[in-house]
Amino acid sequence: MSKKDNNQPVDPDTTGHSWDGIEEFNNPLPKWWLWTFYATIVWGIGYTIAYPAWPLIQEATPGLLKYSTRGEVVEEIAAVEAANEDLNVQLASADLTTLPENAELHRYAVNGGRSLFAANCSQCHGSGAAGFIGYPNLLDDDWLWGGDIDTIAYTINHGIRNDQSPDSHWSEMPAFGEILEPEEIQTVVSYVQSISGQEHDADLAAAGEEIFLDQCSACHLETGMGETSLGAPNLTDAIWLYGGDPEALTETITYSRFGVMPAWGLRLSEAEVNALAAYVHQLGGGQ
Secondary structure: OOOOOOOOOOOOOEEEEEEOOEEEEOOOOOHHHHHHHHHHHHHHHHHHHHOOOOEOOOOEOOOOOOOOHHHHHHHHHHHHHHHOHHHHHHHHOOOHHHHHHOHHHHHHHHHHHHHHHHHHOHHHHOOOOOOEOOEOOOOOOOOOOOOOHHHHHHHHHHOEOOOOOOOOEOOOOOOHHHOOOHHHHHHHHHHHHHHOOOOOOHHHHHHHHHHHHHHOHHHHOOOOOOOHHHOOOOOOOOOOOOOOOHHHHHHHHHHOOOOOEOOHHHOOOHHHHHHHHHHHHOOOOOO
């Protein structure tokens, strides 16, 4: 009988798990791994004590160090505002019509206005300011309330048809569906198509001209070119805020339109309003 070889490796204990006769060894984890794991637990506890961590009902625990990334951002913004204070003071009181003559201030206004536009205006007018249906394109020369830089600043400051500023632009188109018969509205649609250079029914347009002069010319003028002081659009070009096809024109005349713009002067400083006006005006539209 041979002696037992004590040098033969001995299998470790098993966990008791077995799959198709295959058992799982209960090998201990390496000590370095365990101590690293314990260290991360201690570090995590220390972190939650020192820094904001645990969410409560209204806010997170502040931590012993009172650290806040939001506080860092506030400090950085304050530092930038302090550095630009002189430029902001100049911009707030600047004559916008002569702003391009001051190259540094104009560049500062346009760059600041670009950021303000992206944050506050692009949701309606688009990132490129080309607008959407119901939201004006700011790149062309068709301005309902006027496109010179001072008027643009006024519009930004007070808005359009809102109840926030008593100085907002204000006008209201009647819902002619309550005034005219559907057949009469169709004649006006044909007339508007005729003066805007679209295909139209000549007989209906001739009948619609009289109704237009009687009902619409007070705001859109006899020529159909619109009255800027009333925000009445020019109906003789190919630029349409709500669409110029027969269906859109019929809906507009029947039910009217009532677009609203906020009074941004209640949210932005005078320097920021002027910066926005400078940015919008230099996009290529305006007057």
